Amino acid sequence: MVGRVDNITEKLARMAMLQYVTESLAYMVSGNMDTGARDYHLEAAISKVFASDAAWAVVDEAIQVLGGMGFMKGAGLERVLRDLRIFRIFEGTNDILRLFVALTGIQFAGSHLQELQRAFKNPTAHLGLIFSEAGRRAGRAVGLHSPADISPLVAPELRPAARELARCVDAFGQTVEGTLVRYGRAVVDEQFVLNRLASAAIDVYTTAVVLSRASRAARLQLPHAPHELRLAEAWAHEALARVPPRNLFIQIFVDHFLKTHFKQ
Ligand SMILES: Cc1cc2nc3c(=O)[nH]c(=O)nc-3n(C[C@H](O)[C@H](O)[C@H](O)COP(=O)(O)OP(=O)(O)OC[C@H]3O[C@@H](n4cnc5c(N)ncnc54)[C@H](O)[C@@H]3O)c2cc1C
The missing domain is CATH 1.20.140.10 (Butyryl-CoA Dehydrogenase, subunit A, domain 3)
Structure with a gap:
């Protein structure tokens, strides 16, 4: 890769954004629980759906950024992708x-x-x-x-x-x-x-x-x-x-x- 590559920059920015949203959801729902809230099922469901979808998208893009290397076992990302896939299925699809x-x-x-x-x-x-x-x-x-x-x-x-x-x-x-x-x-x-x-x-x-x-x-x-x-x-x-x-x-x-x- 040589020089500035906007396409990759955008991918990295999007990954950071999805991570920020996911982390914010986790802070919000756990903060509500810590203050004694009992009615958090809807927020928890939204957080689970968003977090598992976002994690999948982020790791998929991380593989893309690394190109062919990302696909190979050595980079370690294909294992993360496989492991993450189940989060969209269990604990309620x-x-x-x-x-x-x-x-x-x-x-x-x-x-x-x-x-x-x-x-x-x-x-x-x-x-x-x-x-x-x-x-x-x-x-x-x-x-x-x-x-x-x-x-x-x-x-x-x-x-x-x-x-x-x-x-x-x-x-x-x-x-x-x-x-x-x-x-x-x-x-x-x-x-x-x-x-x-x-x-x-x-x-x-x-x-x-x-x-x-x-x-x-x-x-x-x-x-x-x-x-x-x-x-x-x-x-x-x-x-x-x-x-x-x-x-x-x-x-x-x-x-x-x-x-x-x-x-x-
Ligand atoms: C590695 C692993 C670990 C697991 N660990 C546990 C565990 O510890 N405890 C536990 O209880 N379970 C566990 N499970 C089971 C898991 O929770 C279920 O696989 C999951 O709930 C999906 O159910 P299912 O496989 O029967 O899929 P299905 O219910 O057959 O669903 C198949 C597809 O159809 C969709 N679908 C199903 N019904 C509807 C509907 N009415 N309307 C619209 N779409 C629908 C689903 O969203 C899904 O996309 C585990 C599964 C795996 C693979």
């Missing part, structure tokens, strides 16, 4: 855990929607709930609803990423709601949709975790804080770009709503 992540999140949204359905059965007794919900949805539909602003909580360098994260959380919520309205209980069998919801949940959660860690490093003025800020910013940029666009499922919701409430 990543595929099953992804369904778990999606369905656990949906359960919460589902209970909220059930409450609303009950309210519609006796509208006079629940006018407040119905109007607040209708207002919230109408605001969203015309773009008036603004997502929670979490940017004051992060380092100034990460505020644009935090604003984008808030927008994605909101878009994700709408997508989940639209999915539930469309499929109801049958959503448990919609693995194609569930898989996509899980990917979005993982992207949103991992971004929140790295924004938190890098902001802490900046607040404590740790020597590596500038590097952490760059890693977190790069991850937020990449992960949030994959979260479903705001209107992906809203059309499904609108169609269903019109058919249900305005049928002739």
Whole structure:
């Protein structure tokens, strides 16, 4: 290899980024456990899926960087790759855990929607709930609803990423709601949709975790804080770009709503 090779630099940067996200997830979930939290199953599942996928990608790229040498036994990496492969299978296959992540999140949204359905059965007794919900949805539909602003909580360098994260959380919520309205209980069998919801949940959660860690490093003025800020910013940029666009499922919701409430 001679001179500057951007292709390899990018691979190394991506490996460092995946490692940083994975480590941040481990700190977050173990920190929560240490402070006595008991409801960490969702975060643990996301961490396992992400860590095992990331480890596989990193070692695969490490082999690629070494070229033919990386493939040979002598480099030691092919053994690491083989050993790592099982992590995506045992302790719950990543595929099953992804369904778990999606369905656990949906359960919460589902209970909220059930409450609303009950309210519609006796509208006079629940006018407040119905109007607040209708207002919230109408605001969203015309773009008036603004997502929670979490940017004051992060380092100034990460505020644009935090604003984008808030927008994605909101878009994700709408997508989940639209999915539930469309499929109801049958959503448990919609693995194609569930898989996509899980990917979005993982992207949103991992971004929140790295924004938190890098902001802490900046607040404590740790020597590596500038590097952490760059890693977190790069991850937020990449992960949030994959979260479903705001209107992906809203059309499904609108169609269903019109058919249900305005049928002739
Ligand atoms: C080296 C090794 C060590 C192990 N150690 C232990 C251990 O200590 N304790 C223990 O309890 N187990 C252990 N296991 C077993 C391991 O947990 C299982 O292999 C793993 O849970 C996957 O189950 P399975 O092999 O039956 O695959 P299957 O259940 O047959 O799955 C095959 C594929 O289908 C997918 N799939 C299965 N069901 C569904 C579904 N409903 N919807 C969508 N996709 C689905 C899976 O994700 C997977 O991709 C070990 C396995 C190995 C190889």
